Amino acid sequence: MSNSVSSGPSVLDAPVAHVDLDAFFASVEILDDPSLLGKAVAVGGGGERGVVASASYEARRYGVRSAMPSVIARRLCPDLIILPGRFDRYEEYSRRFHAIIRDLTPEYEPVGLDEVFADLRSLRRLQVDPIEASRELRQRVADELSLRCGVGIGRNKLFAKLASRRAKPRVENGQLVEGPGVLWVSPALEAQWLNELEVRALWGVGPATAAKLDQLGLRYVRDLARVSEADLVHRFGTALGTMLAAYAQGEDPRGVVSDRVNKSVGHEETFASSLSSRDELNAVVERHADVVARALRAQGLVARTVTLIVRFDDLTSVSRSQTLAFGLDDEGAVSAVAQALLTTVTLAGAVRLLGIHASSLGRRDDNQLQLSFGFEGLARDPRAEAIESSRSSQVANEALRDVVDEIRGRFGRHAVASARDLGERGVEVETQRGRHAFGPESTRER
DNA sequence: TCTGGGGTCCTAGGACCC
DNA sequence: TCTGGGGTCCTAGGACCC
Numbered sequence: 446m447s448n449s450v451s452s453g454p455s456v457l458d459a460p461v462a463h464v465d466l467d468a469f470f471a472s473v474e475i476l477d478d479p480s481l482l483g484k485a486v487a488v489g490g491g492g493e494r495g496v497v498a499s500a501s502y503e504a505r506r507y508g509v510r511s512a513m514p515s516v517i518a519r520r521l522c523p524d525l526i527i528l529p530g531r532f533d534r535y536e537e538y539s540r541r542f543h544a545i546i547r548d549l550t551p552e553y554e555p556v557g558l559d560e561v562f563a564d565l566r567s568l569r570r571l572q573v574d575p576i577e578a579s580r581e582l583r584q585r586v587a588d589e590l591s592l593r594c595g596v597g598i599g600r601n602k603l604f605a606k607l608a609s610r611r612a613k614p615r616v617e618n619g620q621l622v623e624g625p626g627v628l629w630v631s632p633a634l635e636a637q638w639l640n641e642l643e644v645r646a647l648w649g650v651g652p653a654t655a656a657k658l659d660q661l662g663l664r665y666v667r668d669l670a671r672v673s674e675a676d677l678v679h680r681f682g683t684a685l686g687t688m689l690a691a692y693a694q695g696e697d698p699r700g701v702v703s704d705r706v707n708k709s710v711g712h713e714e715t716f717a718s719s720l721s722s723r724d725e726l727n728a729v730v731e732r733h734a735d736v737v738a739r740a741l742r743a744q745g746l747v748a749r750t751v752t753l754i755v756r757f758d759d760l761t762s763v764s765r766s767q768t769l770a771f772g773l774d775d776e777g778a779v780s781a782v783a784q785a786l787l788t789t790v791t792l793a794g795a796v797r798l799l800g801i802h803a804s805s806l807g808r809r810d811d812n813q814l815q816l817s818f819g820f821e822g823l824a825r826d827p828r829a830e831a832i833e834s835s836r837s838s839q840v841a842n843e844a845l846r847d848v849v850d851e852i853r854g855r856f857g858r859h860a861v862a863s864a865r866d867l868g869e870r871g872v873e874v875e876t877q878r879g880r881h882a883f884g885p886e887s888t889r890e891r
Numbered sequence: 892t893c894t895g896g897g898g899t900c901c902t903a904g905g906a907c908c909c
Numbered sequence: 910t911c912t913g914g915g916g917t918c919c920t921a922g923g924a925c926c927c
Contacts, residue, residue, distance in 0.1 A: 496895050517892045557927040651925050
Protein backbone atom coordinates (compact mmCIF):
# COMPACT_ATOMS: atom_id res chain seq x y z
CA MET A 446 0.00 0.00 0.00
CA SER A 447 1.14 3.45 -0.82
CA ASN A 448 1.79 5.77 2.09
CA SER A 449 2.89 8.77 0.13
CA VAL A 450 0.50 11.24 -1.45
CA SER A 451 2.32 11.29 -4.76
CA SER A 452 3.45 7.71 -5.20
CA GLY A 453 0.38 5.66 -6.05
CA PRO A 454 -3.32 5.43 -6.64
CA SER A 455 -5.36 6.81 -3.77
CA VAL A 456 -9.05 7.10 -3.14
CA LEU A 457 -8.70 10.77 -4.04
CA ASP A 458 -8.10 9.66 -7.62
CA ALA A 459 -10.99 7.19 -7.77
CA PRO A 460 -13.21 8.43 -10.59
CA VAL A 461 -16.41 6.34 -10.18
CA ALA A 462 -18.90 5.60 -7.41
CA HIS A 463 -21.83 3.22 -7.56
CA VAL A 464 -24.69 3.86 -5.15
CA ASP A 465 -27.31 1.16 -4.63
CA LEU A 466 -30.40 1.42 -2.41
CA ASP A 467 -30.99 -1.60 -0.14
CA ALA A 468 -34.07 -3.73 -0.90
CA PHE A 469 -35.61 -0.64 -2.46
CA PHE A 470 -39.23 -1.54 -3.35
CA ALA A 471 -39.71 -3.62 -0.20
CA SER A 472 -38.22 -0.87 1.98
CA VAL A 473 -40.61 1.74 0.57
CA GLU A 474 -43.56 -0.55 1.29
CA ILE A 475 -42.40 -0.99 4.88
CA LEU A 476 -41.97 2.79 5.28
CA ASP A 477 -45.53 3.36 4.08
CA ASP A 478 -46.92 0.60 6.29
CA PRO A 479 -44.94 0.26 9.52
CA SER A 480 -46.93 -2.82 10.49
CA LEU A 481 -44.72 -4.62 7.95
CA LEU A 482 -41.57 -3.76 9.89
CA GLY A 483 -39.58 -6.85 10.82
CA LYS A 484 -41.65 -9.07 8.54
CA ALA A 485 -40.71 -11.05 5.45
CA VAL A 486 -41.93 -8.76 2.66
CA ALA A 487 -41.54 -9.05 -1.09
CA VAL A 488 -42.74 -6.92 -3.98
CA GLY A 489 -43.67 -8.75 -7.14
CA GLY A 490 -46.29 -10.87 -8.82
CA GLY A 491 -48.14 -12.99 -6.32
CA GLY A 492 -49.81 -15.36 -8.75
CA GLU A 493 -48.72 -18.68 -10.23
CA ARG A 494 -46.57 -16.89 -12.80
CA GLY A 495 -45.28 -14.10 -10.60
CA VAL A 496 -41.66 -13.40 -9.67
CA VAL A 497 -40.05 -11.45 -6.84
CA ALA A 498 -38.80 -7.99 -7.79
CA SER A 499 -37.51 -7.00 -4.35
CA ALA A 500 -37.29 -8.73 -0.98
CA SER A 501 -36.78 -7.39 2.55
CA TYR A 502 -33.74 -8.70 4.45
CA GLU A 503 -36.14 -10.57 6.70
CA ALA A 504 -37.35 -12.46 3.59
CA ARG A 505 -33.78 -12.95 2.35
CA ARG A 506 -32.95 -14.82 5.53
CA TYR A 507 -35.22 -17.55 4.16
CA GLY A 508 -33.42 -17.53 0.83
CA VAL A 509 -35.92 -15.34 -1.00
CA ARG A 510 -34.19 -13.42 -3.81
CA SER A 511 -35.01 -11.01 -6.62
CA ALA A 512 -36.08 -12.72 -9.87
CA MET A 513 -37.17 -15.82 -7.96
CA PRO A 514 -40.58 -17.25 -8.94
CA SER A 515 -43.12 -16.38 -6.23
CA VAL A 516 -44.17 -20.02 -5.99
CA ILE A 517 -40.65 -20.90 -4.88
CA ALA A 518 -40.38 -17.91 -2.58
CA ARG A 519 -43.57 -18.97 -0.78
CA ARG A 520 -42.24 -22.47 -0.43
CA LEU A 521 -39.07 -21.15 1.22
CA CYS A 522 -40.96 -18.67 3.36
CA PRO A 523 -44.64 -19.59 3.91
CA ASP A 524 -45.35 -16.35 5.81
CA LEU A 525 -43.97 -14.20 3.02
CA ILE A 526 -46.10 -11.12 2.34
CA ILE A 527 -46.07 -10.45 -1.41
CA LEU A 528 -47.21 -6.96 -2.43
CA PRO A 529 -48.08 -6.00 -6.02
CA GLY A 530 -45.86 -2.92 -6.19
CA ARG A 531 -46.66 0.77 -6.52
CA PHE A 532 -44.28 2.09 -9.10
CA ASP A 533 -45.47 5.68 -8.97
CA ARG A 534 -44.42 5.70 -5.33
CA TYR A 535 -41.02 4.15 -6.09
CA GLU A 536 -40.46 6.74 -8.81
CA GLU A 537 -41.17 9.47 -6.29
CA TYR A 538 -38.52 8.08 -3.93
CA SER A 539 -36.18 7.61 -6.85
CA ARG A 540 -36.47 11.27 -7.81
CA ARG A 541 -35.63 12.30 -4.25
CA PHE A 542 -32.70 9.88 -4.25
CA HIS A 543 -31.41 11.42 -7.48
CA ALA A 544 -31.76 14.91 -6.02
CA ILE A 545 -29.41 13.94 -3.20
CA ILE A 546 -26.93 12.45 -5.68
CA ARG A 547 -27.13 15.64 -7.72
CA ASP A 548 -25.82 17.57 -4.74
CA LEU A 549 -22.73 15.36 -4.86
CA THR A 550 -22.26 15.75 -8.61
CA PRO A 551 -24.44 16.53 -11.62
CA GLU A 552 -22.51 13.87 -13.54
CA TYR A 553 -24.45 10.75 -12.60
CA GLU A 554 -26.07 7.91 -14.54
CA PRO A 555 -29.19 6.20 -13.19
CA VAL A 556 -29.49 2.42 -13.59
CA GLY A 557 -33.08 1.53 -12.95
CA LEU A 558 -34.81 3.36 -10.09
CA ASP A 559 -32.50 2.35 -7.26
CA GLU A 560 -28.93 2.62 -8.54
CA VAL A 561 -26.65 5.30 -9.95
CA PHE A 562 -23.10 5.56 -11.16
CA ALA A 563 -21.55 8.89 -10.23
CA ASP A 564 -18.53 10.53 -11.84
CA LEU A 565 -16.31 11.67 -8.95
CA ARG A 566 -13.74 13.64 -10.92
CA SER A 567 -15.30 16.96 -9.98
CA LEU A 568 -14.73 16.05 -6.31
CA ARG A 569 -11.04 15.61 -6.94
CA ARG A 570 -10.80 19.12 -8.34
CA LEU A 571 -12.36 20.36 -5.09
CA GLN A 572 -10.03 18.16 -3.01
CA VAL A 573 -13.02 16.35 -1.49
CA ASP A 574 -12.37 12.88 -0.08
CA PRO A 575 -14.82 10.51 -1.86
CA ILE A 576 -15.11 8.27 1.20
CA GLU A 577 -16.09 11.20 3.41
CA ALA A 578 -18.51 12.47 0.77
CA SER A 579 -20.04 8.99 0.44
CA ARG A 580 -20.56 8.71 4.19
CA GLU A 581 -22.35 12.03 4.17
CA LEU A 582 -24.43 10.89 1.21
CA ARG A 583 -25.52 7.76 3.09
CA GLN A 584 -26.40 9.88 6.09
CA ARG A 585 -28.58 12.15 3.98
CA VAL A 586 -30.33 9.19 2.35
CA ALA A 587 -31.02 7.81 5.84
CA ASP A 588 -32.16 11.15 7.29
CA GLU A 589 -34.24 12.40 4.38
CA LEU A 590 -35.58 9.17 2.82
CA SER A 591 -35.31 6.72 5.73
CA LEU A 592 -33.59 4.36 3.28
CA ARG A 593 -30.21 2.69 3.37
CA CYS A 594 -27.72 2.33 0.57
CA GLY A 595 -24.28 0.93 -0.19
CA VAL A 596 -21.58 2.93 -1.95
CA GLY A 597 -18.75 1.40 -3.95
CA ILE A 598 -15.82 3.54 -5.07
CA GLY A 599 -13.38 2.40 -7.72
CA ARG A 600 -11.15 3.02 -10.68
CA ASN A 601 -14.02 2.28 -13.09
CA LYS A 602 -17.63 1.10 -13.27
CA LEU A 603 -16.60 -2.54 -12.97
CA PHE A 604 -14.98 -2.16 -9.56
CA ALA A 605 -17.40 0.48 -8.26
CA LYS A 606 -20.33 -1.86 -8.93
CA LEU A 607 -18.64 -4.89 -7.42
CA ALA A 608 -17.78 -2.80 -4.36
CA SER A 609 -21.26 -1.44 -3.68
CA ARG A 610 -22.55 -4.99 -3.49
CA ARG A 611 -19.99 -5.81 -0.79
CA ALA A 612 -20.65 -2.55 1.02
CA LYS A 613 -24.22 -3.65 1.76
CA PRO A 614 -25.61 -5.98 4.41
CA ARG A 615 -25.63 -9.67 3.48
CA VAL A 616 -27.24 -12.82 4.78
CA GLU A 617 -24.85 -15.45 6.10
CA ASN A 618 -26.16 -18.71 7.55
CA GLY A 619 -29.58 -17.16 7.96
CA GLN A 620 -28.16 -14.20 9.87
CA LEU A 621 -27.93 -10.61 8.70
CA VAL A 622 -24.33 -9.34 8.64
CA GLU A 623 -23.67 -5.62 8.31
CA GLY A 624 -21.43 -4.34 5.53
CA PRO A 625 -19.07 -1.37 5.69
CA GLY A 626 -21.58 0.91 3.93
CA VAL A 627 -18.84 2.55 1.88
CA LEU A 628 -16.09 0.54 0.22
CA TRP A 629 -13.15 1.73 -1.87
CA VAL A 630 -11.41 -0.82 -4.05
CA SER A 631 -7.70 -0.28 -3.45
CA PRO A 632 -5.20 -1.66 -5.99
CA ALA A 633 -4.52 -4.57 -3.64
CA LEU A 634 -8.24 -5.35 -3.49
CA GLU A 635 -8.51 -5.08 -7.28
CA ALA A 636 -5.85 -7.74 -7.70
CA GLN A 637 -7.50 -9.98 -5.13
CA TRP A 638 -10.94 -9.69 -6.73
CA LEU A 639 -9.64 -10.34 -10.25
CA ASN A 640 -8.12 -13.53 -8.88
CA GLU A 641 -11.16 -14.73 -6.92
CA LEU A 642 -14.19 -13.58 -8.91
CA GLU A 643 -16.32 -15.88 -11.02
CA VAL A 644 -17.12 -14.66 -14.54
CA ARG A 645 -20.80 -14.67 -13.62
CA ALA A 646 -20.14 -11.66 -11.36
CA LEU A 647 -19.19 -9.52 -14.38
CA TRP A 648 -21.61 -7.03 -15.88
CA GLY A 649 -22.98 -8.51 -19.09
CA VAL A 650 -22.35 -12.14 -18.18
CA GLY A 651 -25.71 -13.77 -17.57
CA PRO A 652 -26.81 -17.41 -17.48
CA ALA A 653 -26.29 -18.03 -21.22
CA THR A 654 -22.80 -16.54 -21.46
CA ALA A 655 -21.73 -18.08 -18.16
CA ALA A 656 -22.75 -21.53 -19.42
CA LYS A 657 -20.87 -20.97 -22.68
CA LEU A 658 -17.77 -19.85 -20.79
CA ASP A 659 -18.05 -22.81 -18.46
CA GLN A 660 -18.00 -25.18 -21.42
CA LEU A 661 -14.70 -23.62 -22.40
CA GLY A 662 -13.37 -24.18 -18.89
CA LEU A 663 -13.55 -20.46 -18.14
CA ARG A 664 -15.24 -20.13 -14.80
CA TYR A 665 -13.15 -17.45 -13.13
CA VAL A 666 -12.11 -14.01 -14.29
CA ARG A 667 -8.48 -15.13 -13.96
CA ASP A 668 -9.22 -17.84 -16.55
CA LEU A 669 -10.33 -15.19 -19.03
CA ALA A 670 -6.94 -13.52 -18.78
CA ARG A 671 -5.36 -16.60 -20.38
CA VAL A 672 -7.48 -16.27 -23.54
CA SER A 673 -6.61 -13.85 -26.32
CA GLU A 674 -9.00 -11.04 -27.15
CA ALA A 675 -9.19 -12.31 -30.74
CA ASP A 676 -10.34 -15.68 -29.47
CA LEU A 677 -12.99 -14.12 -27.22
CA VAL A 678 -14.21 -11.93 -30.08
CA HIS A 679 -14.40 -14.95 -32.36
CA ARG A 680 -16.50 -16.88 -29.85
CA PHE A 681 -18.64 -14.11 -28.32
CA GLY A 682 -18.79 -11.40 -30.97
CA THR A 683 -17.08 -8.04 -31.11
CA ALA A 684 -18.91 -6.23 -28.34
CA LEU A 685 -18.96 -8.94 -25.67
CA GLY A 686 -15.56 -10.36 -26.64
CA THR A 687 -13.72 -7.06 -26.23
CA MET A 688 -15.57 -6.37 -22.97
CA LEU A 689 -14.59 -9.73 -21.50
CA ALA A 690 -10.97 -9.20 -22.50
CA ALA A 691 -10.96 -5.77 -20.86
CA TYR A 692 -12.62 -6.99 -17.65
CA ALA A 693 -10.04 -9.76 -17.34
CA GLN A 694 -7.41 -7.02 -17.04
CA GLY A 695 -9.50 -5.01 -14.59
CA GLU A 696 -10.23 -2.45 -17.29
CA ASP A 697 -13.65 -1.05 -18.10
CA PRO A 698 -13.94 1.42 -20.96
CA ARG A 699 -17.51 2.42 -20.12
CA GLY A 700 -17.80 5.98 -18.90
CA VAL A 701 -20.47 7.51 -16.71
CA VAL A 702 -23.11 8.83 -19.12
CA SER A 703 -25.22 11.47 -17.47
CA ASP A 704 -27.52 12.44 -20.32
CA ARG A 705 -29.21 9.25 -21.42
CA VAL A 706 -32.59 9.62 -23.12
CA ASN A 707 -35.29 6.97 -23.37
CA LYS A 708 -35.19 4.97 -26.58
CA SER A 709 -38.39 2.99 -26.16
CA VAL A 710 -41.62 2.85 -24.22
CA GLY A 711 -43.50 -0.38 -23.76
CA HIS A 712 -46.09 -2.30 -21.87
CA GLU A 713 -46.53 -6.05 -21.56
CA GLU A 714 -48.52 -8.49 -19.53
CA THR A 715 -48.23 -12.14 -18.65
CA PHE A 716 -51.70 -13.58 -18.30
CA ALA A 717 -52.74 -15.59 -15.26
CA SER A 718 -54.11 -18.08 -17.76
CA SER A 719 -53.02 -18.09 -21.37
CA LEU A 720 -55.21 -16.77 -24.18
CA SER A 721 -55.96 -18.45 -27.49
CA SER A 722 -58.56 -16.41 -29.34
CA ARG A 723 -57.68 -13.50 -31.58
CA ASP A 724 -60.61 -11.52 -30.21
CA GLU A 725 -59.23 -11.72 -26.69
CA LEU A 726 -55.76 -10.80 -27.92
CA ASN A 727 -57.08 -7.85 -29.91
CA ALA A 728 -58.77 -6.56 -26.77
CA VAL A 729 -55.44 -6.79 -24.93
CA VAL A 730 -53.71 -4.95 -27.78
CA GLU A 731 -56.18 -2.09 -27.36
CA ARG A 732 -55.57 -1.89 -23.62
CA HIS A 733 -51.79 -1.99 -24.04
CA ALA A 734 -51.90 0.61 -26.83
CA ASP A 735 -53.75 2.87 -24.43
CA VAL A 736 -51.01 2.58 -21.81
CA VAL A 737 -48.17 3.05 -24.30
CA ALA A 738 -49.80 6.02 -26.04
CA ARG A 739 -50.50 7.73 -22.73
CA ALA A 740 -46.88 7.23 -21.65
CA LEU A 741 -45.66 8.74 -24.92
CA ARG A 742 -47.88 11.78 -24.54
CA ALA A 743 -46.87 12.26 -20.92
CA GLN A 744 -43.29 12.68 -22.17
CA GLY A 745 -44.18 14.72 -25.24
CA LEU A 746 -42.90 11.95 -27.50
CA VAL A 747 -44.06 10.24 -30.67
CA ALA A 748 -42.89 6.83 -31.91
CA ARG A 749 -42.29 5.80 -35.52
CA THR A 750 -41.87 2.10 -34.73
CA VAL A 751 -44.45 -0.16 -33.13
CA THR A 752 -43.37 -3.66 -32.03
CA LEU A 753 -45.68 -6.47 -31.00
CA ILE A 754 -44.31 -9.29 -28.81
CA VAL A 755 -46.12 -12.59 -28.39
CA ARG A 756 -44.84 -15.27 -26.00
CA PHE A 757 -46.33 -18.74 -26.14
CA ASP A 758 -46.79 -21.30 -23.38
CA ASP A 759 -43.54 -23.02 -24.34
CA LEU A 760 -41.77 -19.69 -23.59
CA THR A 761 -40.77 -19.12 -27.20
CA SER A 762 -41.41 -15.57 -28.38
CA VAL A 763 -41.98 -13.91 -31.69
CA SER A 764 -41.92 -10.21 -32.48
CA ARG A 765 -43.28 -8.19 -35.38
CA SER A 766 -42.48 -4.56 -35.94
CA GLN A 767 -43.44 -1.79 -38.31
CA THR A 768 -41.69 1.50 -38.82
CA LEU A 769 -43.72 4.38 -40.20
CA ALA A 770 -42.70 7.61 -41.88
CA PHE A 771 -44.42 9.60 -39.13
CA GLY A 772 -44.65 9.40 -35.37
CA LEU A 773 -47.58 8.20 -33.27
CA ASP A 774 -48.83 9.00 -29.80
CA ASP A 775 -52.50 8.16 -30.30
CA GLU A 776 -53.92 4.95 -28.86
CA GLY A 777 -56.11 4.32 -31.87
CA ALA A 778 -53.09 4.70 -34.14
CA VAL A 779 -50.81 2.47 -32.07
CA SER A 780 -53.57 -0.09 -31.73
CA ALA A 781 -54.27 -0.15 -35.49
CA VAL A 782 -50.63 -0.93 -36.26
CA ALA A 783 -50.28 -3.50 -33.48
CA GLN A 784 -53.47 -5.31 -34.46
CA ALA A 785 -52.30 -5.47 -38.07
CA LEU A 786 -49.00 -6.94 -36.84
CA LEU A 787 -50.93 -9.52 -34.82
CA THR A 788 -52.61 -10.77 -38.00
CA THR A 789 -49.16 -11.79 -39.31
CA VAL A 790 -48.45 -14.00 -36.27
CA THR A 791 -49.37 -17.66 -36.52
CA LEU A 792 -50.98 -18.71 -33.26
CA ALA A 793 -49.42 -22.13 -32.93
CA GLY A 794 -50.15 -22.40 -29.21
CA ALA A 795 -51.73 -20.56 -26.30
CA VAL A 796 -50.33 -17.07 -25.63
CA ARG A 797 -48.95 -16.37 -22.14
CA LEU A 798 -47.66 -12.84 -22.77
CA LEU A 799 -48.50 -10.01 -25.10
CA GLY A 800 -46.51 -6.78 -25.27
CA ILE A 801 -46.39 -3.57 -27.27
CA HIS A 802 -43.27 -1.44 -27.54
CA ALA A 803 -42.87 1.95 -29.16
CA SER A 804 -39.46 3.08 -30.43
CA SER A 805 -37.73 5.38 -32.94
CA LEU A 806 -38.85 8.14 -30.61
CA GLY A 807 -38.93 11.81 -31.47
CA ARG A 808 -40.29 15.01 -30.01
CA ARG A 809 -43.97 15.44 -30.69
CA ASP A 810 -43.35 19.03 -31.72
CA ASP A 811 -41.13 17.85 -34.57
CA ASN A 812 -43.60 15.28 -35.89
CA GLN A 813 -44.44 15.49 -39.58
CA LEU A 814 -47.81 13.96 -40.37
CA GLN A 815 -47.25 13.86 -44.10
CA LEU A 816 -50.12 13.63 -46.50
CA SER A 817 -51.00 10.15 -47.53
CA PHE A 818 -49.98 8.91 -50.97
CA GLY A 819 -48.45 5.89 -52.59
CA PHE A 820 -50.22 3.21 -50.61
CA GLU A 821 -53.15 2.70 -52.97
CA GLY A 822 -51.54 -0.24 -54.70
CA LEU A 823 -51.15 -1.97 -51.37
CA ALA A 824 -54.67 -1.33 -50.19
CA ARG A 825 -55.37 -5.00 -49.64
CA ASP A 826 -52.36 -5.34 -47.35
CA PRO A 827 -53.63 -5.14 -43.75
CA ARG A 828 -50.42 -3.43 -42.68
CA ALA A 829 -50.72 -0.72 -45.31
CA GLU A 830 -54.34 -0.21 -44.32
CA ALA A 831 -53.26 0.00 -40.71
CA ILE A 832 -50.76 2.72 -41.56
CA GLU A 833 -53.51 4.76 -43.19
CA SER A 834 -55.88 4.05 -40.36
CA SER A 835 -53.29 5.03 -37.78
CA ARG A 836 -52.52 8.23 -39.64
CA SER A 837 -56.17 9.32 -39.68
CA SER A 838 -56.58 8.34 -36.05
CA GLN A 839 -53.45 10.28 -35.15
CA VAL A 840 -54.65 13.38 -37.00
CA ALA A 841 -58.30 13.24 -35.94
CA ASN A 842 -57.67 12.70 -32.29
CA GLU A 843 -54.82 15.04 -31.61
CA ALA A 844 -56.81 17.85 -30.01
CA LEU A 845 -59.37 15.57 -28.44
CA ARG A 846 -56.66 13.60 -26.70
CA ASP A 847 -55.14 16.72 -25.23
CA VAL A 848 -58.44 17.51 -23.60
CA VAL A 849 -58.96 14.02 -22.24
CA ASP A 850 -55.43 13.88 -20.90
CA GLU A 851 -55.82 17.22 -19.22
CA ILE A 852 -59.11 16.28 -17.57
CA ARG A 853 -57.64 13.01 -16.41
CA GLY A 854 -54.56 14.78 -15.13
CA ARG A 855 -56.71 17.17 -13.13
CA PHE A 856 -59.48 14.92 -11.89
CA GLY A 857 -58.06 11.43 -12.15
CA ARG A 858 -58.01 8.76 -14.79
CA HIS A 859 -61.67 7.85 -14.34
CA ALA A 860 -62.99 11.33 -14.87
CA VAL A 861 -63.30 10.41 -18.55
CA ALA A 862 -64.38 6.90 -19.40
CA SER A 863 -63.57 7.02 -23.09
CA ALA A 864 -62.71 9.67 -25.62
CA ARG A 865 -65.67 8.56 -27.70
CA ASP A 866 -68.15 9.52 -24.96
CA LEU A 867 -67.17 13.13 -25.30
CA GLY A 868 -68.68 13.29 -28.74
CA GLU A 869 -72.18 12.30 -27.70
CA ARG A 870 -73.33 15.60 -26.24
CA GLY A 871 -70.58 17.94 -27.28
CA VAL A 872 -68.30 19.82 -24.95
CA GLU A 873 -66.15 22.89 -24.99
CA VAL A 874 -62.98 22.96 -22.98
CA GLU A 875 -60.25 25.48 -22.42
CA THR A 876 -56.77 23.92 -22.34
CA GLN A 877 -53.22 25.12 -22.43
CA ARG A 878 -53.31 24.50 -26.16
CA GLY A 879 -56.33 26.74 -26.72
CA ARG A 880 -60.08 26.50 -26.75
CA HIS A 881 -61.61 23.35 -28.18
CA ALA A 882 -65.22 22.64 -29.02
CA PHE A 883 -66.32 19.08 -29.62
CA GLY A 884 -69.72 18.47 -31.13
CA PRO A 885 -71.53 15.23 -31.88
CA GLU A 886 -70.80 15.53 -35.62
CA SER A 887 -67.12 16.27 -35.54
CA THR A 888 -64.14 14.88 -33.73
CA ARG A 889 -62.17 18.07 -34.04
CA GLU A 890 -63.03 21.72 -34.26
CA ARG A 891 -60.98 24.74 -33.48
C1' DT B 892 -37.73 -24.14 -8.97
C1' DC B 893 -39.45 -22.29 -13.28
C1' DT B 894 -39.19 -17.93 -14.44
C1' DG B 895 -42.37 -10.27 -14.46
C1' DG B 896 -42.11 -5.89 -16.46
C1' DG B 897 -39.49 -1.89 -17.20
C1' DG B 898 -35.79 -1.19 -20.23
C1' DT B 899 -30.75 -1.36 -23.12
C1' DC B 900 -27.66 -3.17 -26.45
C1' DC B 901 -25.93 -6.46 -29.96
C1' DT B 902 -26.05 -9.40 -34.16
C1' DA B 903 -27.21 -10.82 -38.66
C1' DG B 904 -29.48 -10.51 -42.90
C1' DG B 905 -31.79 -7.96 -46.46
C1' DA B 906 -33.14 -3.74 -48.98
C1' DC B 907 -31.70 0.28 -50.91
C1' DC B 908 -28.67 4.15 -52.29
C1' DC B 909 -24.52 5.96 -54.16
C1' DT C 910 -23.85 -8.84 -68.55
C1' DC C 911 -22.24 -9.47 -64.22
C1' DT C 912 -20.48 -7.28 -60.72
C1' DG C 913 -17.72 -3.72 -56.19
C1' DG C 914 -18.13 -1.86 -51.49
C1' DG C 915 -19.62 1.37 -47.97
C1' DG C 916 -23.38 3.39 -45.47
C1' DT C 917 -27.97 3.51 -43.59
C1' DC C 918 -32.29 1.74 -42.35
C1' DC C 919 -35.39 -1.93 -41.06
C1' DT C 920 -36.63 -6.46 -39.03
C1' DA C 921 -36.28 -10.48 -35.90
C1' DG C 922 -34.29 -12.59 -32.28
C1' DG C 923 -31.53 -12.97 -28.17
C1' DA C 924 -28.92 -11.71 -23.94
C1' DC C 925 -28.65 -8.86 -20.25
C1' DC C 926 -29.62 -5.24 -16.57
C1' DC C 927 -32.54 -3.92 -12.25
